[in-house]
Each structure stands twice: as structure tokens, then as C-alpha cells.
Amino acid sequence: MRDADRPFTGRVALVTGAASGIGRAASLAFAAAGAAVLISDVDETGGIAVAAQIETGGGRALFQRADVTEEAAVAALVERIRAEFGTLDYAFNNVGFSWGHGATGLSSDDWSRTVDVCMKAPWLCMKHEVPLMRAGGGGAIVNTSSMAGVAYSPTANIAYSAAKAGVIQMTRYAANAFAADGIRVNCVSPGLTRTAAVEQFLDAEEQRELAAQTQPIGRIVDPSEIADAVMWLCSPGAAMVTGENICVSGGQQAR
Template sequence: MDRVKGKVALVTGGAMGMGQAHSELLAAEGAHVFICDREIEKGEAVAQSIAAANGRAEFIRLDVTSESDWDAAIARIKQKAGRLDVLINNAGILVLKPAHETTTEEWDRVFNVNVRGVYFGTRAAVPLMKESGGGSIINISSIYGMVGAPSAGAYIASKGAVRLLTKSCAVDLAPFNIRVNSIHPGVIDTPMTKNLLHSDEATRSAILGPTLLGRPCQPKEVSQAVLFLASNESSFVHGTELLVDGGYVAN
């Protein structure tokens, strides 16, 4: 317990799925969590649930593609908590199409959330992290930021961009004691994948692909990796990618 006690964390996409799991676990381990999402009712419900369990959480309405939303979110965190120790760039969307069938609008939408959102978040958070004496930025990429797969061209390109953006930021932010790492989950059982994983067996098998453990990842299993990178236990982990994929990439 208390592995991140006293730390202040911002989680994007925190109202559901992996983001909710990250928020709940960080709060349970002592962090003051700011849940950021466009889904107001769901986000407020998560914050209330954490508070009911004696954790510290607040909801901030945030569209990760909006510079002004980011500026307002960081200003509010500075006002309420006075510092920022952990940024989890978790928000992401998926379009299931090969690149040659993806419309320009779909491509731009994926990159605006998955890449521009990470860029905006990092840029907005760094000044407050510097004031706080350092911090940990955790970017949620994917196994599809490591390997190719069918029918997800824009998503795969965006997650590959997040992987290398992470390394670039790690180089630039090391002098400020700000660690930057990416997590690469495998197939996760979340609202985004439920229609694929819980339809017919053939579809489920195809989606799991070469996952050696033969099952999808549960959101909290990714959150355990988030907790490690958010905590001082990972003080010498910097500029790397952490695979949480049940052996998908190894196979």
C-alpha cells in the first residue's frame, strides 16, 4: 500500500476502461488523482466511487485534442494540488480499417487523439512537473506500436508514433528529472474491444492472435505496470517500452 502516497496524478481517458482502472489503483495506493475525460457523468461517477473508498480523486472535463482544455486542466491541478508528479496519456481511439481504405477524416481523428493528445498533454504538463521537481510521464501505446497487424493502419501508425515520441521526450526531459516511458498492452478486455472479444469464437481467436497466455489482458493488469512506472520503484526506468501483452510479441 501507499506506493504513490503524496503524488498527484493526471489520467486521460480516466472515465472508463483502462483509464478507470489506472485511476482507481493509483488512488488506492495513495495518489491524488485527477480523472480527465470528455465523458462527464462517467468521470464524475469514478471520482465519487474513489472518494467513497477513502481515496482522493477529482474529475476534470478534458478533450485531449484541445490546447485550451489542457491549459485549463493543468491550471486547475496547480490551484487544487499545487504540483503534478504523474501524467498518464491513456486516451485513445481505434479505427478498424487498412490504411488504403481509411478516409482522411478517420486518419486525422485517430492521430488527433492518439498522438496530438499525447503531445499536448506532455507540453502542458512539463512546466508544472519542473516546478514539482520532476515526475513520470507514462504514454499508453500498444503492441501495435511494435508490430503490424491487419485492418488498423491509422491506429498502428499512431501507436508507433507514440513509442518514438516517448523516446524523444525522454532525451529532452532527463535533465529535469522527468522520466518518460511507454506501456504496450496486448489485447485488452475493455469497452473498445468488447464486441470483438465477446462475439464468436473465431473472431475472439483471431483478435487474440499469437497471445501465448491465450486470454485477453484485464485492465488492472496494465494498471499494475502504470503503478510501477508512477512509483519511485522505477526510478531508473527511462525512455523504454514496457510490454504487457501475454507474450503476443514474443510469439
Template sequence: MGRLNGKVALITGAAGGQGAVEAELFAREGAKVVVADINEEGVAAVVDRIDQFGGEALGIVLNVTDDEAWAAAMEQIRASFGGLDIQVNNAGILSLEGIAKIERAEWDRVINVNQTSVMLGLKHGAALMREGGTGGSIINLSSTYAHVGSGAAVAYQASKAAVFIMTKTAAVEFAPDGIRVNSVAPGIIETPMTREVLAAAGPSHPDITRTPLQRAGQPHEVANAVLFLASDEASYITGAELLVDGGRTIT
């Protein structure tokens, strides 16, 4: 407990699933958490849960694909907490269509939410951290599908591969300001986004059969990795990607 005491942390896509788990964990570790998502009802529910156990949280309805919405969110964070120390670019969506079947509108939707939003988050988050003059930590959520082919999910895989390399170039760009930028690449994790796919295939799902640990991961297992990179324990780590995949990418 207390690994993030005195820190202000923004988490996108935090109304449910992986992001909500991260938000509650960060609050339990002492951070003032900005719960950001386009889902207003979900944001309010997460803020309420954090309030109930004595944490401190601010809810912001944020369309992560909108440059002006990002700017407004930063103004709200500045007014409420005075600055920003940690940012987790967690928001993302899944699309399983391959190249032959994907429509241009679907491609654009996935790239906007999974890739463009991370660029905007890096741009605006680093600017606010720079104002504080004490550095910061940004964690982007990539995926093992940034590293392996699947024969499907072309927009999702392309977007996550972009997150992987954006993390590295941002780490170099922001290093003079003391801002660390890393990514976490989950394998198959049991969240609302994947639950239907996992339920249909069961233990025969290829992402499970190809995983040495032979199971799906749980959101808290990813959240703990994100927490480590956000904390001062990772003070000499930047430009890295931490795989949380049960060994999927080594097979």
C-alpha cells in the first residue's frame, strides 16, 4: 500500500474492464485518480466505488479521439489537482475482421480509438507533466498482437503495433523532461471485451492453447504490471514493453 502516495494519475477507458481495475488499484495505492471514459454512467460508478473505500477520484467524460476534449480534460485536472504525475492510456476496442472483409469505416474506428487516442494522450499528458517540472510516468496498453500474426484482426493488430513503436519514440522525446514512457502488452485477458469470444471457444481458444500457462490472464495481473511501471520502483525504466501474456509470445 502507498506506492503512489501523493501522485495524480489519469486512466483512460476506466469505466469498466481493465481500466476500472487499474483505477481502483491506483486509488488503493494512494493516488488521486482521474477516471476518464466516454461512458458517463460507468465513470460515475467507478468514482463511487473509490469513494466508498476512502480513495480520492475525479470523473471525466472523455472522448479519447477528440483533440479538444483532451485539452479540456487537462484543464480540469490542472484545476482540480494542480498537475499530473501518471497517465495510463488504456482505452481501446477490439475488432476481429481480417484484411479481406474489413470495411474502411471499421478500420478508421479502430485506428482512431486504439492508435490516434494514444498519440493525443501522449501529447497532452506530457505537456501537463512538463509544467510540474518533476517528470512523470506514462504507460500505454499495447498487446501481444503487436508482435505475432493471427490471420485476422488487422486493424486491432496494426493499432497495437503502432502503440508499441510510439512508446519507444515518446520515451526518447520526453526523456529530457524526466518523463518515462513504457508499454504493457497483455495476452488473452478475461475482460468484458473478450469474455464472449472466450466463452464460445472455451479452453480450446487458440490464444489459450498456444499459451504455456494454458489459461487466460486476469485484469489484476495486468494492473499490477501497470502499477509497477507507474511507481518510482521503475524509475530507471523507459521505452520498455512489459509482456503480461503467460508466455504466449515465446511459443
């Protein structure tokens, strides 16, 4: 019987982009709920630190470096889960970044890199996660989109916005394709969130001003609040929720 305070005890979760920000918060949340967590990122130092924090707190976590835009790396990541745990219950496909600016201030390489990280990567992850989940009788996948994929965002470029919109439709497609396998697929669209990536582009005052302008609740989102949405989407409480995009954005709507 599972502890009510640790409802994911005996379960296994994979989190990509887990070395910091939203991925780190989700990794800690999965571990706090009792799941064993495989943490993946290209940032080895940060990823190892998150795994160590979980282990120090009495949880179980492993780190594996992977560039999830490369299929061989994704295949190796899922094979590590198979070898270590035998199954996969939850996957949070949480990578994204952009290069270039606006609609014309980016190169073809900027476009390709952005689309690969934001859209190709979660597709590759699902491609390899689904067979392992199917073999275990089902599971839950959450992809990270963005409010830039829902509404116009002046701080996001055209490639990032298009790719994140693509994640939403890809999630809907996958939800229908894998429903018969007992696999639910949803996505979250964070609003302006306090992450290292945001801090590269906006200082603290700019973050406050933009949040006040775009998010009616009037403040920036904390990574833990995205993690809370991910945890709910993976929980039995969301057993009839699939193909949905959950906006965690303080009320920002498509305009």
C-alpha cells in the first residue's frame, strides 16, 4: 500500500532538462512523492547536483547526460531506465531554448537548432518512452510547451513560438495515438517563469514589469508551480485527462 504522502512510491519517472529551473523542481517533486527519478540534462554539474540532493533526502535518483535532440542519446537514456528500473511510469519531456530574435533576426541555423530542441526532442523522447510504458501497462507523459505557443509573445522569436505551438498539437496527436495503450499525454504551457534562461534575457525589474503586463495575477511563475501541474497530470486525479494543454500563466490568455 502506498503512503498517502508519497503516492508515487514504487513508480519511476524520467525528467529531461532537469538540471535547473522547471525540470529541477519537477525532479524534486517526483522524488518527494516517492518515485525513483532518472535525471537528464546536458549540464552534468547541475544534473548531478539535483540527483545528489534527492539521494541525500532519502530518495532514489540517477543522472545521465543526454542531448535529447540526438536519437541515439534518447535511446540510451530509455535503455538505462529499462536496465536500472525495468519500467517507466512518468515522463516529463522538458527541454527548450531559442536562438535568434523576432521574425527575421535569426539564421537558418538558429531556426533549426530552436526547432530541434523545442519540438524534435520531445518527439524523440515519446518515440522511445512509449514502448517501455506500453510494456508496463501504461503511464503518463507531460511535454513542456509555452505560452509563446499559445499567444503572441514579444520576448519569444518566431521559431520558438512555432515549435512550442507544435508541441501542443503533437501532444494532442500522441494522446489519441496512445490512449488504447493506457498512456496519457498532456502538456504544460508556462507563463513567464523564474528560471536561469529567463534571467539571461531579463533582469529582475524587467521580469516584474513583464509579469505585471501579461499575467493578470501580477507576478512571475515559480518553477515549483509548474511542477505541481505536472504532478497532478501524472496522478490518478487526472486519470481522464489526456490531450490537454494546461496554461500555468497567472491568467494570460491567447490574444
